[in-house]
Amino acid sequence: MSQKTWYQQLKEKRLEYGVSQNKLAVHIGISRQYISEIETGKVTPSDSLRVALFDVLEQFNPDAPLEILFDYVRIRFLTTNPKPVIEDILKLKMEYMLHEDYAFYSYMEQYVFGDIVVMVSPDEEKGCLLELKGKGCRQFENFLLAQQRTWFDFFMDVFRVGGVFKRIDLAINDKTGILDIPFLTNKCRNEECISVFRSFKSYRSGELVQSEEKPDMGNTLYIGSLKSDVYFCAYEKDYEQYVKHGTSLEDTDIKNRFEIRLKNDRAYHAVVDLMMYEDAGRTAFSIINRYIRFVDKDEKKRRSSWKVNKDWQRFLDLGVNRKIYLTTKPEPYTFDKTIRWLARQVAPTWKLATKLDEINQTSVIKDMLAQAKLTKRHQKLLMQQVLATDEVIKR
Numbered sequence: 557m558s559q560k561t562w563y564q565q566l567k568e569k570r571l572e573y574g575v576s577q578n579k580l581a582v583h584i585g586i587s588r589q590y591i592s593e594i595e596t597g598k599v600t601p602s603d604s605l606r607v608a609l610f611d612v613l614e615q616f617n618p619d620a621p622l623e624i625l626f627d628y629v630r631i632r633f634l635t636t637n638p639k640p641v642i643e644d645i646l647k648l649k650m651e652y653m654l655h656e657d658y659a660f661y662s663y664m665e666q667y668v669f670g671d672i673v674v675m676v677s678p679d680e681e682k683g684c685l686l687e688l689k690g691k692g693c694r695q696f697e698n699f700l701l702a703q704q705r706t707w708f709d710f711f712m713d714v715f716r717v718g719g720v721f722k723r724i725d726l727a728i729n730d731k732t733g734i735l736d737i738p739f740l741t742n743k744c745r746n747e748e749c750i751s752v753f754r755s756f757k758s759y760r761s762g763e764l765v766q767s768e769e770k771p772d773m774g775n776t777l778y779i780g781s782l783k784s785d786v787y788f789c790a791y792e793k794d795y796e797q798y799v800k801h802g803t804s805l806e807d808t809d810i811k812n813r814f815e816i817r818l819k820n821d822r823a824y825h826a827v828v829d830l831m832m833y834e835d836a837g838r839t840a841f842s843i844i845n846r847y848i849r850f851v852d853k854d855e856k857k858r859r860s861s862w863k864v865n866k867d868w869q870r871f872l873d874l875g876v877n878r879k880i881y882l883t884t885k886p887e888p889y890t891f892d893k894t895i896r897w898l899a900r901q902v903a904p905t906w907k908l909a910t911k912l913d914e915i916n917q918t919s920v921i922k923d924m925l926a927q928a929k930l931t932k933r934h935q936k937l938l939m940q941q942v943l944a945t946d947e948v949i950k951r
Contacts, residue, residue: 562606567595569613582866583612611733621732622874623883624836626707627815628725629688634718638667638676641684645713646672646696647703647950652943654936661685669940669948670695670889685722691887698886702945707882708834711827724823726840729793729883730812734871737775737790737812743850743865744777750859751848753780753787779848785819786847816843830882837880841872891941 570580577595581588584605593599594609601609633641642650653667653674660666663675663685671692675685688696700706714721741758743749749756757778780787793813818826829839851862864872909921930938940948 563595563597566609566613569610570595573613575613580609580612583870584608621730621734622837622880623729623731624840624880625727625729625883625885626688626693626725627690627727628723628817629686629693630721630723631686631714632682632720632722633684633686634680634720635683636676636678636680638674638684640717641674641686642667643950645710645717645719646674646686646699647705648672648699648948649950652936652940652948654933654940656933672696694885694887695889697884698888698945699949701884701886702949703951707884708831711831721820721823721827723817723819724826725818726816726826726836726843728814728816728840728875729810730814730871731810733811734867734874735790735812735814736867737777737792739867740790740850741775741777744779746853747859748851748853748862748865749779749848750851750862751779753784753847755781785822786843787817788844788848789815789817791815814844816840818843834881835879836882837875837878840880841875844875845872888945889940891937 577591578588581591594601639650642648642653653669656666659675663677666673666675671689672695673687744756759776760774776791778789791813793810826839850865850868852865854862913921
């Protein structure tokens with residue numbers, strides 16, 4: 557790519573996103589005159605500055621740099637019978653749910669389809685508990701799509717039967733690197749986070765042998781007590797995907813994630829707000845603004861008068877100044893998690909045993925497979941994998 561083409565692309569993108577030279581200069585930390593000289597070819601910026609210019613511009617991309625979705629849903633139903641919860645609320649066929657005679661949170665048993673879990677207790681006060689973690693939310697969205705329903709339709713059914721919201725997590729995905737988790741952590745350490753919360757925790761993970769992926773990896777910041785009914789969690793989503801699946805940091809769609817974790821009444825009121833306005837950005841950012849703001853220290857003023865940090869303000873502006881609808885990312889239930897476990901934990905030993913069979917001219921592995929029997933649980937899992945989505949949903 558020639559320099560002229562590069563300059564043209566920079567200017568065209570800046571104008572397309574409605575960013576003035578002055579605004580770009582402020583956010584990149586150079587003068588407006590220098591931006592002008594770059595765009596006219598009078599100066600040649602370093603490679604790192606070129607990358608930085610495009611990275612900052614991308615943060616003003618009008619094509620949804622932020623998206624909001626559910627990442628955790630836990631609802632209690634006042635019944636000890638799981639059938640109406642599964643068939644009338646989730647609208648799934650009971651016969652295809654895998655029954656397990658154990659559960660969590662002191663529940664006695666559970667019905668499972670992939671990561672969609674309904675726990676059951678004979679105690680009427682505990683009733684049935686629906687739990688959808690991240691994958692469970694995505695899988696349930698796949699069924700909602702087939703049912704021609706939305707989260708709002710589902711929540712209406714929950715309200716209709718008096719379901720009790722125990723926890724709701726709203727995840728704000730930052731797709732262009734607007735948030736800087738280490739930067740926010742330093743703000744907390746420097747008392748530049750003004751909040752009703754009294755505590756924060758930060759974690760940093762990395763590799764014993766530093767790879768070339770990223771020099772500073774795996775930062776997580778918790779703001780507020782994990783035991784309270786509302787707290788925030790911000791972390792580097794791209795590194796999480798790198799650790800879990802080996803996905804290159806450059807290939808991940810989401811750079812950072814800011815999660816709002818709500819329990820009990822706070823969860824209930826958030827859902828009511830979502831139902832009323834159908835504006836996920838309004839709901840999410842009104843909660844954030846209620847609890848925290850990051851500021852720049854000014855020794856000449858009282859702490860309560862410190863000015864809001866410009867990077868944090870840009871994040872808020874993106875959420876407040878445009879309507880952000882609730883995003884869904886439907887995913888079918890797959891066996892990928894188990895396959896990855898097999899590849900990591902079992903496959904090397906399996907290959908070794910196969911080689912020994914070849915050397916010793918034996919058939920241990922072949923005989924083992926021939927004698928293996930699928931239990932009822934395995935047969936149910938097999939059925940869940942081969943069923944079409946339309947066969948599982950109850951119309």
